[in-house]
Amino acid sequence: MRQIGKQEIEDIAIGAAVLGTGGGGDPYIGKLMALQAVEEYGPITLLSVEEVPDDALVVASGGMGAPTVLIEKIPSGHEVAQTFQSLEKYMGKEVFATYPIEAGGINSMLPLALAAQLRLPVVDVDGMGRAFPELQMTTFYLDGISATPMVLADEKGNVTIMDTIDNSWTERIARSVTVQKGGSATCAIYPMLGKNLKESGIHSILQLEEEIGRAIRLAKETNVDPVKEVLKLTSGFELFRGKVVDVDRKTEGGWARGVAKIEGLQAYKGENLEIRFQNEHLLARTKDRLLCVTPDLIAVLDAETGLPITTEGLRYGARCVVIGMPCHPKWRTEKGIETVGPRYFCYDADYIPVEQLAEKGSVAK
């Protein structure tokens, strides 16, 4: 158990956006929400997953929808609390703590803001170890844990509770409600007992996010390469360096989908990288080589500062480094690949671990 204050929030916001692999929401907005909540209600208690009683009710909080919408349609804070109140009423049980469903600039911050406001502890765990675009894409789902009862609320005050037969139905119904609510909404999701969270969650993710964020911040002060620091912490690989020359992006069906093209610079001159995304970066390849593919993590970092660039922040001319990081082993199982592998997203590629791809293609480590 420890207290989370402003510095920790600043660092977690950055680190979470790195693991958010382009999705999970803008770290600047997420940070502001969490900072304001701490300003108003005081510091937040962070629990390790071992500190949660086995029979306690824990519930994830987060935003759902297209990040391109979320940067203009910011949660009011009020509706996040409302999702928890409605869920408690529906389940007839008090919530013990909250946790982030995924890593991301907003989705790691919303639970912190909510925790401050409702004076709940936050558990250092998530259900992805990265960000993914659909809500059944969790390690909880791999273990058969239901995403529902789930509550979805908008900033106007409309509340929707879903209780579905499986998590694909949750995704389907919740996505369409989110679109009706204006393309983004906040939710309380994956309510479960402490013992399930322990067994099926990805532990110590906020700690890793904080370490990544701190490394990027300190690199600037001590003049070391922030990208190298991130690669060390995540066992990652540098895949490419270049400048963004084209971004084709559509906000449709409650997602931001598209493809970004990056022209090689320095050692990569003459090559072109293509990154495909659906909220998150899912596949990176040059003309000849696959460099990294979901569920492994693809992050785009600013070449100078090492700060993560989200898909909605990709702009023509941006100088960037693209890195690949191995995903959590839970995703590298048969059911994991079936749930979040490249074929699920209709890419014509088999999953090959990033470290194997890096060896083959002699990508610089």
Add this chain to the structure above:
Amino acid sequence: MRQIGKQEIEDIAIGAAVLGTGGGGDPYIGKLMALQAVEEYGPITLLSVEEVPDDALVVASGGMGAPTVLIEKIPSGHEVAQTFQSLEKYMGKEVFATYPIEAGGINSMLPLALAAQLRLPVVDVDGMGRAFPELQMTTFYLDGISATPMVLADEKGNVTIMDTIDNSWTERIARSVTVQKGGSATCAIYPMLGKNLKESGIHSILQLEEEIGRAIRLAKETNVDPVKEVLKLTSGFELFRGKVVDVDRKTEGGWARGVAKIEGLQAYKGENLEIRFQNEHLLARTKDRLLCVTPDLIAVLDAETGLPITTEGLRYGARCVVIGMPCHPKWRTEKGIETVGPRYFCYDADYIPVEQLAEKGSVAK
């Protein structure tokens, strides 16, 4: 208070489909559902609205979606009970009785089937005095009563609870959930206290439906004109007689929308009638004259038997009589016309009461 058995169900199903003005679902399927429930669980208790205690919780039950879907995707019965169980859990209060939200072949029958199954009484009242395509189109809405908490369930077992800031948001969100659930679903809606139901509902609607259905049934036995009997009971007007020559129908956005063309026969030879519908018939006109427009009721009856034909039952060659009936006075207010008048449905026509249109055009009474 009285008991409803098989004969009453047969009659109500027919009369409700007449007032359902083409929508509200197929009377044959509705009838089968209610008959089976009575067979299995025994007769149903029908209460007059005056018999409901002021502080009792009453909840409407019905189907939502396109009738064209509902004739193939029939409610299982199980999910109707589930909507009530979920609502009771969410509201933390026991339901005293159910009632139909509108008149219609299915939507007048579902509450009867549910009542038999859950051993609840049915109240002789509804919120429209006819059928309308959108769920905020109720006399409850005119008095500011919320449609939510509302529960929507499908035959697969997916349950969605909505708690919205106004009834237009309920319609918007519930419609999109219905589309995701396959284009039709069943709901528990407009939970309210007995005293609100008394003030804002349309009284004795099931009794009127039963009288209409009985008149049509007996007309056949006694060889009188069933259409004349219906006109007497509803203060209605014969608008047209002819044969269906064209039906242009699309099932889209959770509705059955379209236009039917009827070629005049007998006194109407040489004229053509056009009926526009969105689940329900909303406007009837010839080239020169408006004959009847929403919220007044337009029903298409079989020329021989007097049986109502729903929009999804309209077929080329069908010989029919089109009748117009004045709506309940609650709809003829400014807010009523704004909510369900022709301009709401984007028809370029002002509302004129059917009796005035009948006088002007010297339509046969």
